[in-house]
Amino acid sequence: MPVHNADIARAFDEIADLLELDDANPFRVRAYRNAARVVGELRFDVAQRLASGATLPKLPGIGPDLSTKVREIAATGTCALLERLQGRAPAGVTELLSLPGLGPKRVRVLWHELGVHTVEQLRRAASDGRVRTLPGFGAASEAKLLDAASARLSRARRFKLAVAAQYAAPYVAYLRAGRGVGEVIVAGSYRRMKETVGDLDVLAIADDGGATIARFVGYDEVADVLARGTTRASVVLRCGLQVDLRVVAKESLGAALYYFTGSKAHNIAVRLIARERGLKINEYGVFRGTRRIAGDTEESVFAAIGLPYIAPELREDQGEIEAAQRGELPVLVELADLRGDLHVHTRATDGRDALTDMVDAARRRGLRYVAITEHSRRLHMAHGLDAARLARQGAQIDRLNARLDDITVLKGIEVDILEDGSLDLPDAALAKLDLVVGAVHGNFDLSRAEQTARIIAAMDRPCFSILAHPTGRLIDDREPYDVDMQAIVRKARSRGIALELNAQPERLDLTDVHCRMARDEGVLISIASDAHAVDELADLEFGVGQGRRGWLSRAHVLNALPLPQLRKALAATMRADAVRGT
DNA sequence: GCCGTTTTCGGCCCGACTGTTTTCAGTCG
Numbered sequence: 389m390p391v392h393n394a395d396i397a398r399a400f401d402e403i404a405d406l407l408e409l410d411d412a413n414p415f416r417v418r419a420y421r422n423a424a425r426v427v428g429e430l431r432f433d434v435a436q437r438l439a440s441g442a443t444l445p446k447l448p449g450i451g452p453d454l455s456t457k458v459r460e461i462a463a464t465g466t467c468a469l470l471e472r473l474q475g476r477a478p479a480g481v482t483e484l485l486s487l488p489g490l491g492p493k494r495v496r497v498l499w500h501e502l503g504v505h506t507v508e509q510l511r512r513a514a515s516d517g518r519v520r521t522l523p524g525f526g527a528a529s530e531a532k533l534l535d536a537a538s539a540r541l542s543r544a545r546r547f548k549l550a551v552a553a554q555y556a557a558p559y560v561a562y563l564r565a566g567r568g569v570g571e572v573i574v575a576g577s578y579r580r581m582k583e584t585v586g587d588l589d590v591l592a593i594a595d596d597g598g599a600t601i602a603r604f605v606g607y608d609e610v611a612d613v614l615a616r617g618t619t620r621a622s623v624v625l626r627c628g629l630q631v632d633l634r635v636v637a638k639e640s641l642g643a644a645l646y647y648f649t650g651s652k653a654h655n656i657a658v659r660l661i662a663r664e665r666g667l668k669i670n671e672y673g674v675f676r677g678t679r680r681i682a683g684d685t686e687e688s689v690f691a692a693i694g695l696p697y698i699a700p701e702l703r704e705d706q707g708e709i710e711a712a713q714r715g716e717l718p719v720l721v722e723l724a725d726l727r728g729d730l731h732v733h734t735r736a737t738d739g740r741d742a743l744t745d746m747v748d749a750a751r752r753r754g755l756r757y758v759a760i761t762e763h764s765r766r767l768h769m770a771h772g773l774d775a776a777r778l779a780r781q782g783a784q785i786d787r788l789n790a791r792l793d794d795i796t797v798l799k800g801i802e803v804d805i806l807e808d809g810s811l812d813l814p815d816a817a818l819a820k821l822d823l824v825v826g827a828v829h830g831n832f833d834l835s836r837a838e839q840t841a842r843i844i845a846a847m848d849r850p851c852f853s854i855l856a857h858p859t860g861r862l863i864d865d866r867e868p869y870d871v872d873m874q875a876i877v878r879k880a881r882s883r884g885i886a887l888e889l890n891a892q893p894e895r896l897d898l899t900d901v902h903c904r905m906a907r908d909e910g911v912l913i914s915i916a917s918d919a920h921a922v923d924e925l926a927d928l929e930f931g932v933g934q935g936r937r938g939w940l941s942r943a944h945v946l947n948a949l950p951l952p953q954l955r956k957a958l959a960a961t962m963r964a965d966a967v968r969g970t
Numbered sequence: 971g972c973c974g975t976t977t978t979c980g981g982c983c984c985g986a987c988t989g990t991t992t993t994c995a996g997t998c999g
Contacts, residue, residue, distance in 0.1 A: 415982055419971035451972050489988090491997050524996080528989060576999090589999080615998095617987055622998095632999075634986095647984090652999075659983045670984055 390836060390870075391435045396461045397428030399470055400454075405482035406473035408492035409499075422449040425653060427458065429706055431905040432874060435462040481505040487536045488614075489529065497522050511537035535612070539628070546584040547629055548863055550893030550930055553578075555629055556588055559607060563633075566603045568595035570638065575648040579700045581933030583863060583896045587630035589648045597635040604633045640672045643683035646690075647671040653705035661709070662693045669693075701936035720936040721915075723929055725948045728757035730854060731802065731825055731888060731916035732925075736781055737762040738770035740921040743784065743797075749922040751795040757951050759798035760785060761825045764812040766804040773801065775817035782820065796951055798822040798958075802856055807831045809845025811852075818851040819964040822955070825888070827856035828869065836870040843871060844879045853961040854914045854946070855880065857890040857897040865894065873902050877909050884960045886912040886946040889938075891931025892924070903938025912946040912957070913938075 404420035426447050427434060434444065438459060450458065460467040477499075484495045484507065498504040501522050504513050513519050514534035520527050547555075556574050563572045569592055573579070576589030594600040601621045605613045614622040614630070622632045636644040647655065648671065659669050668675045673683025674692040682692035690697050695712045699720055702708040711717050733739035734746050741749075743760065750758040760781065763772035773781065778801060785797045800823045804812035811818065811826065818824050826846050834842065846852060858876060859868035880887055887906050889898045898906065898913070906913060915931040917924055935945065942948045949957060 413971080416971050418982075422972090449972065453971060489997070493996060524989090524991070526990060532988095587999090615987055620986060622987090648999080650999085652983095656983055663983080668984085672985095 391462050391465050393427050393430050393434055395465060396434060396458060397424040399461050399466060400424035400427065400457075402482055403467075403470050403473060405485050406470075406477055408485070409477060409481065409496055410473070411492070411496075419449065419454065422653075423454045423458075425705075426450060429704070429901060431901055431908065433872075434458060436872070436874070438462050478505040480507075483507060484510060487533070487540060489532050489536060494524060497524060507537050507540050511541065532614075546586050546864070547627075548584055548893050549578065549582065549896075549933070550927070552585045552588060552629060555609070555625060555627060555631075556590075559588075559609070559625075559631065560590065562607055563590070563592055563600070563604060566594070566600055569600055569603075570594065571641065573645060575645055576650060579649050580651065580703060581701050581930070581937055583893075583899075583934065587632060590631060590633045591641070591644050591648060592633060592635050593638050593641055594635050600635050601633065634671070636671070639684050642685035642687070642689055643669070643673045644671045646686045649700050649703060651704050654703040654709070657705045657709055658693065658695075661695075665693060667693060699936065701933060702939065704937075718939050718941045721932060721940045721942050721945050721948060723932045724754075725942040725945065726755065726915060726928060726932070727950060728755050728759070728798075728947045728954065729917050729919070729925065729928065730759040730798070730800070730823065730914045730947050731761050731856060731890070731918045732758055733762055733802075733918070733920045734760060736777070737767075737772055738920060743781075744788065745922055746919065746925075747788065747792070747795060747797055749925055751792075753925055755795060757796040757798055757954065759800040759823055759825075761800040761802040761823075763829075764801055764803040766806065766812040767829060772804075772812075775813055778813065778817055779820070800825055800853075802827050804829050805843060805846040807834075807842065809842040809848075811846060811849055815850050815967040818849075819962065819967040821851070821962070823853040823958045824851045824962065825854045825856045826852050828860055832860055832866070832869040834869070836872060839869050840872040840875050843876060847876075847879050847883055847885055850963045850967050851961070852883070852885055853958050854886045854888050854916075856888045856916075857895050857918070858887050858902070859897050859899070861897055862894050863896065868897070873905065877902075877906050877911055880906070880911045881909050884957070886914045886957075888914045888916050889931050889935055891915060891917050891927040891929075891934070893927060893930050896930060896934045898934070898938070900934055900937035903935060903940060907938060907940055907944045913940060913944055914946040915940075916947070 400420045401424040404417045407417050426449055457467045481499055484490050502513050502518055504510050514530050519525050519530040519533060560572045572592045574588055574590050577585045578588055592600055597618050604621055605623055609625045610623045611626045612624040619635050624630050662669045673680040674689055682688040687697050698708050698712050729750060732746055734743045747758055763770040765772045765774045782799050785799050789797050799821045801821055802825045805826050805828050806812055861868035915935050917927045919925045
């Protein structure tokens with residue numbers, strides 16, 4: 389069973405949890421948490437690299453001891469310390485730590501005094517009235533824990549970014565309409581464009597904090613008020629999404645925005661830099677002693693500690709601070725940089741809108757080209773195209789192009805990569821197209837070696853331009869298939885193939901980590917909507933957000949190329965001369 | 971457990987809210 393970075397990260401996180409329950413030195417706990425984060429966000433597979441005989445580079449915060457444990461876990465899936473700690477604690481107890489209102493101290497009391505170590509046991513103990521008898525607990529805590537345990541047993545914990553956006557936008561508009569309310573901004577992981585968010589962190593500038601808080605908790609979607617002070621409040625909406633509001637003074641907006649955008653790891657790293665300069669950063673500003681020297685804008689916060697502005701999507705402590713210090717921050721791609729969309733469906737297969745409507749919608753969004761890429765015949769459910777229908781659609785596109793002057797329709801296909809690595813349509817049919825987007829839509833459960841070989845075989849076909857949604861994952865719904873992304877990236881580079889960053893909010897596939905891996909290897913990314921309806925072209929926004937998290941500049945994005953250069957790049961992937969019978 | 975042009979020891983980011991331990995610990999972001 390191969391061990392992946394996520395497994396190593398999980399092991400470190402569990403060690404940290406168990407150490408906390410053991411009342412260990414909090415800085416030791418932090419070291420394990422940091423190690424979990426660092427390993428989890430690496431752009432290469434640790435176990436694979438070690439197995440190949442290579443050594444690990446020095447990783448920040450991972451010293452001799454943790455580095456030994458990384459190797460131990462990579463080889464065995466666990467380590468002696470973890471097993472020893474697990475032997476001392478009942479299974480499931482660490483999950484209690486993730487419930488709101490429970491930290492190590494209180495979990496320890498629940499466990500030692502009541503024998504409670506699972507969420508279900510906690511729910512029972514809280515509903516029986518046993519929790520309130522414990523030292524440090526009362527009736528109020530008991531009720532909150534009952535709610536938290538019941539909620540955990542019944543609902544999902546994180547919201548996809550696009551779903552959170554549907555709740556955020558009207559709530560923000562409602563808050564803005566309040567008397568004396570100025571700017572209202574959603575910070576946190578939402579602003580960093582993370583693919584899922586656990587809650588919304590909202591900042592509001594307001595004259596009267598109390599009135600704004602009152603308006604906030606009075607919103608008609610609010611199901612529960614978790615906390616309510618003079619400058620902060622927390623609520624849960626009926627959909628289960630938690631929203632936190634902070635009311636800040638106008639002159640502190642930059643500092644507050646910076647502080648509450650995070651990430652936590654980024655903030656901690658930057659505050660260390662500030663401290664080395666004799667400065668203190670908090671949500672009110674940047675201070676030298678008691679004197680406030682910056683904080684009205686985020687730019688002023690960065691400037692005060694000698695850094696250029698770092699875009700929110702980069703703030704993960706993944707090298708952006710060092711890059712900023714060296715003056716080497718990337719200029720990130722923007723939605724306006726996209727000149728086209730290279731993955732779009734129509735009613736001919738499983739899309740909902742007609743070819744002309746999709747093209748018109750793309751044109752209205754300012755795109756200069758759009759590729760029609762229907763499913764191929766294997767996907768019966770989607771009424772996939774065979775060679776004859778594909779040819780007929782090609783003729784239709786020719787006629788359409790003849791009367792369009794401000795957008796070009798490209799002929800493409802989203803062809804299925806079959807289990808043996810062959811493609812679902814004959815090379816001769818593919819060779820007539822402008823581009824071929826290849827995709828895995830079945831046989832997800834092949835072994836890593838088989839899946840990798842299958843996809844690489846497909847990429848070796850004469851006509852193959854872009855690998856669609858390269859890991860096949862559906863966020864919270866389907867795990868990515870097991871594939872050696874490093875090998876895929878290398879193959880893409882050698883053949884001039886681009887990898888797709890599928891912008892559908894439930895896919896966002898590539899991940900940010902893989903995006904950056906591809907970028908570092910010089911592989912172009914196609915940020916594509918995979919739209920099945922006119923409205924879904926707007927999903928490009930989420931793809932761009934993910935791409936920015938993956939450090940992409942315009943130069944790394946295939947569909948940021950002007951049409952002539954795009955055609956040139958695509959032509960190199962369509963080796964029609966290698967196809968017989970054309 | 972990590973780290974080092976103030977350091978190989980003694981530090982390790984910072985403030986608000988809650989509930990309950992009547993002066994603050996625990997938790998959270």
